[in-house]
Structures are given as structure tokens and as C-alpha cells.
């Protein structure tokens with residue numbers, strides 16, 4: 001195969017969403033990779049800044065914490081955790097537009113050394129290093145997420161949710177701020 005044909009073949013495979021491996025003289029098709037992205041489970045609505053402050057205050061965030069915002073939107077919770085408390089923080093969002101916005105906002109806030117934004121599905125993300133998890137989803141999604149939180153997070157990890165509870169999991173604290181409610185839970189010791 002001529003060099004130009006070979007490069008053309010690789011471009012074609014990439015466009016078709018196929019992975020490939022090259023062996024001298026042969027292209028091996030490895031596996032078909034679906035390129036279709038899943039749509040968000042809930043649309044982007046930002047948490048008002050005073051509610052962000054309340055969430056981080058209720059979780060008692062310090063510089064020793066690793067804060068994960070699951071469905072991070074424009075990154076405001078993650079950025080505030082880094083800026084105001086010196087925490088390391090990670091945001092996960094399924095929408096690439098939100099990840100681009102969050103990265104731009106982190107750059108403007110000069111906290112890129114403390115934060116990371118990852119494009120992906122929060123239900124599949126590796127969240128095991130989190131010591132604080134923040135949520136602004138829906139009760140139905142919080143309930144769906146609960147088994148993962150209990151399985152992946154260490155005992156004592158704080159979970160705070162803006163506006164939505166966790167079904168029958170009773171919060172340790174519940175506070176009102178700016179016409180919103182913030183809930184706090186703590187991951188229990190495994191029984």
C-alpha cells in the first residue's frame with residue numbers, strides 16, 4: 001500500500017469510529033467503538049453563588065479535601081472550593097460545552113493548578129478519591145447514584161446536594177438559603 005493510501009485508510013477508520021492497530025503491511029481492526037454521546041440526564045442550571053458557599057460551608061471543606069462535583073456545569077462549585085478553601089477539586093460533566101466553559105472559568109480564576117474537569121458520565125466516573133461530593137441533579141438521580149456513593153466513597157465522606165434529597169436516606173443536616181435547601185449526608189461505616 002502506498003503511504004498516501006495508508007494515511008487515507010487510517011482517516012477513514014477514525015471517521016467510522018473504529019480503532020485500529022498497525023502491523024507492518026497490515027491494518028488490524030480491533031474493535032468497533034460507538035462514538036454516539038449520551039445526552040445529559042438533567043439540563044444545566046447553575047447553583048447561585050450564595051448556595052455554593054452554603055454547600056461548601058456545610059461540608060466543612062478545608063485545604064485537605066478533594067471535592068468532586070458530579071455534573072459540574074460551568075465549574076463554579078469546583079472553582080470556589082479551590083479558590084476559597086484551597087481544596088483540590090474535580091468536576092465531571094457529560095456535556096463538552098460545559099467542560100470547555102469550566103476550563104475557561106478556572107483559567108480566569110487562576111486555579112488551574114488545583115482543579116480538573118473531566119468529560120464523562122457521572123455514573124461511570126472514578127470518584128474514589130473524593131472526600132466531599134457535591135450534587136445538583138434530581139432526587140431520582142440522587143437515588144440512582146446512592147449505591148455508587150456507598151460503594152465507592154470512604155466512610156466519613158460528606159455528600160451535599162442542592163435542592164434535591166436522597167429519598168429515604170435521612171440527611172444529617174438540612175438548611176435553607178436563598179429560597180433553596182441544602183442537604184448533607186455522611187457515608188457511614190460499612191455494616
Ligand SMILES: C[S@@+](CC[C@H](N)C(=O)[O-])C[C@H]1O[C@@H](n2cnc3c(N)ncnc32)[C@H](O)[C@@H]1O
Nearest residue numbers: 040041042045046047071073093094121122136
Ligand atoms: C443542574 S446542573 C448543575 C451544575 C453545577 N453542579 C452547579 O450546581 O452549578 C447539572 C449538570 O449535570 C450535567 N449532567 C447531566 N447528566 C449527567 C451525567 N449523566 N453525567 C455527567 N454530567 C451530567 C449537565 O450537563 C449539567 O451541567
